[in-house]
């Protein structure tokens with residue numbers, strides 16, 4: 001665990017929380033929040049104050065389904081150049097991962113942005129498919145790229161998702177009784193505060209948008225606790241230094257010009273209404289699913305099961321901690337990941353393993 005830089009301020013918030021006699025279960029939906037929470041041991045400090053925090057479906061790589069991975073793997077094996085973020089390489093589809101396809105000779109390139117993928121397309125006559133993952137944070141760059149001029153051999157496999165429908169689905173499933181949600185600062189920078197309001201009203205649930213420093217997270221927990229104790233259920237913005245009520249209208253406009261909401265499964269979830277960013281028909285030529293529909297006809301719409309024994313579905317719904325999975329740290333490690341949550345640097349299992357492996361080893 002890393003020492004908090006501003007321990008005095010953190011202690012003040014923790015003392016206040018401790019004096020509130022709390023028994024709260026909260027969720028956040030962000031890999032960066034989880035990194036902060038585990039890196040600084042905030043979950044342990046908060047447990048002593050009566051607050052449990054679970055990570056929900058907030059890791060873009062983790063929520064991408066085996067079907068979507070299989071689509072990318074199939075395209076690579078059928079001769080397309082697949083451009084993807086490094087985190088996606090080792091996630092398993094039904095017939096292996098993109099890394100497996102690459103070791104068989106398929107052209108799979110790691111890129112750091114969609115701009116890199118476009119440059120790749122400009123330098124080759126091959127078909128280049130960019131695997132576009134992420135929430136409202138990363139989707140605007142995909143939208144803005146497609147609104148501009150792209151090479152004729154460039155297309156996008158859109159796995160982008162809208163976050164609020166997943167929150168709604170999670171709460172609607174009712175598996176976990178939550179007293180509040182910490183919302184991600186970066187998604188909120190784009191969508192603003194309003195999309196969360198209906199959720200607070202419908203489920204009588206406090207939500208606080210938070211930044212990524214340890215004090216941001218602690219403050220967000222305190223703001224939720226204060227709402228619970230005063231019987232409020234509203235959306236508050238702890239990250240007001242960055243997030244505005246209206247979000248980023250230019251980015252929201254770009255999203256609405258390029259994408260339309262479609263129903264989609266998320267890893268660990270049944271189909272969530274209007275949760276996937278599907279490319280509008282005007283962008284059919286840039287839509288890898290349409291452009292290569294013959295290559296993908298046995299994959300699109302087919303459901304593939306998770307690896308045997310993998311608990312990622314329950315981890316992503318906040319029902320299980322990584323250490324509760326029988327495979328954690330033994331059969332499943334970042335070097336030999338079984339499930340998506342161990343592959344991605346934003347996945348709960350990967351984060352838990354990276355920061356707490358020594359204590360895990362001691363406890364066995």
Ligand code: SF4
Nearest residue numbers: 312325332339342349
């Ligand atoms: S430890 Fe591995 S197998 Fe278990 S839930 Fe995490 S990623 Fe899945």
